[in-house]
Amino acid sequence: MNYTKEQEQAIFLRDKNIMVSAGAGAGKTRVLVSRMAELIMDEKNPVEADRFLVMTFTNAAAAEMKERISLDLEERLAKDPENHYLRKQIRKIRQADISTVHSFCNHLIRTHYNELSIDPSFRIGEEGELFLLRQQAIEQLLEEAYASGRESFVKFAESYAPGKSDKVLEELVGDLYRFSRSFPNASFWFEKTKQEALQLAEAKEWDNSPAVMLIFLKAKKELLQEKEALSKLLKNIAGEEVPEKYGVLLQDVSEYVEALSQTESYDAYYMVLSRGSVPAFPRATKKDKEWADYEIVKEWHQEVKELLQKQKETVFTAPAEELQREAAGIYPLLEEYIVLAQRFEEIYLAYKKEKNVYDFDDLEHFALELLVDHYDKGGQAYPSETAKTLAKKYKMIFVDEYQDTNLVQETILEMLSEKDNNTLFTVGDVKQSIYRFRQARPDLFLRRNEKYHNEEEGVSIELRDNFRSAPGVLCFTNYVFSRLMERDFGGVDYNEETALRAGEGGPMLEDKETSELLFFVKDSVQTLEEAPEDVVTETALITKRIQELIEEGYHYGDIVILLRSGAGRMEPMAEF
Template sequence: MNFTKEQEQAVRLRDCDILVSAGAGAGKTRVLVSRMAEMILDEEHPLSVNDFLVMTFTNAAAEEMRERITAELDLRLEKEPQNRRLRRQVRLMKHADISTVHSFCNRLIRTHFNEAGIDPSFRIGEEGELFLLRQKAMEDVLEEAYESGRESFRRFVEAYAPGKNDRMIENLIEEMYRFSRGFPDRDQWLIAVREEERLLESPETVTKSRAFLTLSARVRGVLEALLAEVEAGLDLFCGAPESERFDALLTEDAEKIQALLEEEDFDALCEAFAGLKLANLPRANKKEKEWPYLEEAQALHKTVREELQQIRQDYFLYDLRELCRENRELSGCFEELITLSGRYEELYFQSKKDRNVYDFDDLEHIALSLLVESYGEDGQPTPSAVAKELSEKYKAVFVDEYQDTNLVQETILNTICREGNNNLFVVGDVKQSIYRFRQARPDLFLSRYDRYHKTEEAAAGGLPTESQENPAAGQPAGVRVELRDNFRSVPGVLGLCNLVFSRLMDRQFGGVDYTEDIALRPGKGGPMEQEKEESEMLLLIEDAEKDNLAMEVHSVEAETAMIARRIRGLLEEGYGYGDMVILLRSDAGRAEVMAEFLTAAGIPAVCESRTGYFQTREVQLVLNYLAIVDNVYQDIPMASVLLSSIGGLTEEELARLRVLTSAPTRQEYAFFDLIEIYLAEGKDEGLREKLDRFVEQLLYFRRKKKEMPL
């Protein structure tokens, strides 16, 4: 089995924690499987399958890893059929601790149900069931608060629910609850949050707050990007005799942006934005109209004006002292929100416990309560007896997709892999982190990445024992291994990816600087065929002025039409249909539509449908029609039916229905209201006939609904 140098290091290194930064197609699963197999087969210090804990992100990944490790051991067993120990390890693989984090937590809770105070026959609730429990808990929380007559609650409602319902404060409570669940210790988190709020209440301390620093970094990032865009424009299309006035205009734009970047004091920056004036676009004269880059220069100046105006409106309309005064006045509201979200968490959890039903977040937090004895003032956990037992049991801990780990999962890991165990092996790629909306913390990956030594440094100076960045901190540091070789794609594809992301991704946007050190490179033994043609990128630019619905219904068809044109071009170049494939990030709701469109355009196309019977387009159409027969004010089913053969409207007509209605507040109307308005006021006779026919049929079925069930 041939490994690259880096893969070999990831498989063979021992006696240290290891982070493997593995780009797409770099063979990370092969490395994980091979490392585990090597540790089992090690002649000097062999480990048993029972000594491993392997955490993956999905059940499918866990099953694949189990199968591949078993296959690896089976292969060795064929060469050593008399090896009893190896045969036993193969049998043990069926019960190996290879699972998702949630499955691990599930097993842990059922094993230690008595310590957790949980009935071991619990189950994971269905989303609909949990939604009803959340709804009931929210109703109870607000009912309690209203009955209490608390002044703080009254002010909270006045500030955040001025309308006729409590929807906004319900959303705030739910959001606070969900966010707090991403932290191992809610009390420690609240201490930090309250300190942050305290900093926001005074002009002397506000600039030290995380919110202010984040805001400052965001504004600076936008200004720097804008400056780079203007400078690139000056380099690219200015300097011609006919561009003299636009050269001066864009140069002035760049100077004003640079002046804003040089302001370090917030008040001074507010004044600078307040007094900021950019010249209007000059009317192009005859000579300038012949300049090929006139539209680009005009658009760039317009972008600068709009971006700076947006920054001013978003961040610099108010004086810093006024903002701090408002924060002081709202501090009581914030404390009330903390109280409400805490009570909501308490009632929601109790209702789940009463029914012996939990969600996946509960599994993590209950497992964490079993593994942590207490938290120190610095927030560091003290492992419990259960955690110490597990740290003795597991001689090697593997974590896949580490970039999508959250703080609770990280704490679970840290209690099992105690300091000095040197048995943690994590694999991930911060560039592929896509679960931040689920509280994933790619910064945990980056922290280890920055702290750990490169393999070359480890080889030169022995295994590291302290941080690269801050040796005085005394934190144990491990070794990081970079797997950059891609064995999945051809050089042209990799080159295009590197080109795009080297310009898009940096530490602030994407979590990492996309430098040569982490760029993808073709791996030897991969698809290295030299391409006669380079990769090309086709861009479909939507009209931002169009109605959102019109854009949505057009997008798939427009994209497929562009693909169809490219396919015909390739056919003319001598390629066959069998030489082509259309790859989608997800085929949900798109693959079948594209296949139908291509077939209608005379291009044979087939897709592997994973859609169940009730998810097919035809059945969904009937269900949507039944939905509007029951209730004509359901906009999504209504739009679906109007665009089908039943309604007969084109996408343009549906958009016209929305846009051309004379009612000034048309956005507040449902589609059925808009239909009635258009029937009374619309100018397009053909569209009115379609709508009249559609409404007549719909009302007929609504009358029939009273005579027979839906």
């Protein structure tokens, strides 16, 4: 088979943890299947099919993986029909642990249900059924809280849900419960949260609290970027005849930025920021605008002004003493909030146990109970005997769509990964991470990728060759995302090292088509709502372009119209 250099490395490299960053259309499934097949057939150290653990994101992906590896092995058997070892592996692959994370957890729980004290005949509840159980749990929780008459709850309710309705309280508790479930050890996270909040509430600890340090260092980092931009700007205009008023402006802004950069605490930064401001940009004459660097200076001035104004309005809103007093007042409410969320979890779990129905989060957490022996004071998990046994069983662990892994799933992987027994092969693309709303943590991908780039614990491989799209599509995609995506916005710097490129031998490599944009400029930009006439106008614009393409020699079968939503659009388009 023909592989790219990077694909070949991902398939044949041995005895190392590997992370593959696979861009769209880069052949990641082919790489996964080929690596498994080559490991099975390795002449020196073959790995039998039942020693694989493969975790995919969907059941469909798991089924496809099994089918493709089976076909690969059957093609090899057709060339070597007397190979009994190969026949054995084809039988084993059908029963191999190739599944979603939840399916793996489900199997693990049903195998070790006695260690969890649950009924092995449990099932995953329907969403409507689970919703009713949650409602019963929240009603019981609030009844208990009101009956207790505890002052902390009364203050919490008065602060966040004044009036006769408890709906806000229900939503608040539900939100915190759901978020806490994304942590492998929620109790540790709750305790850590309280400790950090207590630091904010205490005057002597306020400046050193993680929250304050985070926002202060972030502000300083943003400021440093503007300082570097100014330094570059001043270097470019050195020796030029700079209009006096712009020279004065640059000097004033430079001094203001420098004063901010010299601060070493939140309060010091706040004082400098609140007492000063970025001077207005001087009105320009026609001659001023002829100055070669006029637009560059104007753009930089606007960037600095917007940045510091945003910091004033959203971060450095009050002196430290005032914010500390507010934090001290909020702390008891936070404690009560956590008590409510933890009690809700207990009640909800009891209802689920009574009905013998659970949700997918429960599968992950039950699996953790089986795989984690204990957590140390820092929250680090240590594997149980069950985890150690499984780590010896699985010689190779594969994880697909790794960018959408959450902290609980990551801990499950860590418990199954043992340096002396197996290696980990992860595949994903942080640029395609779309499940943060489900508490996916693409930062886990980035952290592991960075470690492997430095050849700590593993090797990082980048698959950039796209075999699915025409070069014109790739060129357009790279153009757009190189201007939108950077490490702080999207998790990766979209540059020449990460951009997609047309793969040699790809089916569309010779395609000469280019991408184009059709602009429809509305009369008013005050609203994003689409009026019916807008849809008709857009449809007319598209129809006109289609007619032009037909006249150029294309056929209607060559054209497809993709819509974000069919509602209110498909009928007008069909009528055209």
